[in-house]
Amino acid sequence: MLLIFCVILIAVVFEYINGFHDTANSIATVVATRVLSPRQAVVLAAATNLVGALWGTAVAKTIAAGLVDTSIVSQEVLLCALLGGIVWNLVTWYVGLPSSSSHALIGGLVGASVAAARTWDVVIWSQPDSRHWYQSKGVLWKVIVPMFSSPFCGFLLG
Known part of the structure; x- marks a missing residue:
């Protein structure tokens, strides 16, 4: 029970750090164009991030499914994954490097799973879906x- 409480507490800390690490990216345009004041934009971003974290688990389930062998994922692995994501976010924030909190969490999950299993065999590298390419699983299709491709697509659409 104590471990579950620790995982939940560390998840809340990760979300807080995710907020101050990534919120500037989402509110920069509305603040620069003076649509909202900085205070209004931060309050709006905090409220929508909280609602998304509490109600929106579909994206997290979609991303997490098919990255590592789920039989190795335990509460300890989740705790280590969250701590790895927190440390990476704090280091990149301190140094001033742009970094994705989602990628930090995925890296933490893969790294903690590999450390727990002591083998790279727990990582699902590629598992193509024969019906739809966008339903493929694995680190290759869900991360790499x-x-x-997203910067290239953004450039074309922009």
Whole structure:
């Protein structure tokens, strides 16, 4: 029971750090164009991030499913994954490097799973879906391909 409480507490800390790490990206336009004051924009971002964290688990389930073998994922692994994401976010924030909190959490999950299993075999690298490419699983299809294709798609659409 204590471990579950610790995981929940660390998850809340991760969300707080995610908020101050990534909120500037989402509110910069409305503040720069003076649509909202900085205070209004931060309050709006905090409220919508809280609602998303409490009600929106579909994205988290979609991202987490198919990255690692779920039989190795325990409360300890989740705790280590969250701590890894927190440390990475704090280091990149302190140094001033742009970084994704989602990628930090995915890296924490993969790293903690590999450390717990003591083998790379727990990582699902690629598991293509024969019906729809966008339903494929694995680190390749859920992390690496979107990471490299999204800037290109954004450039084309922009």
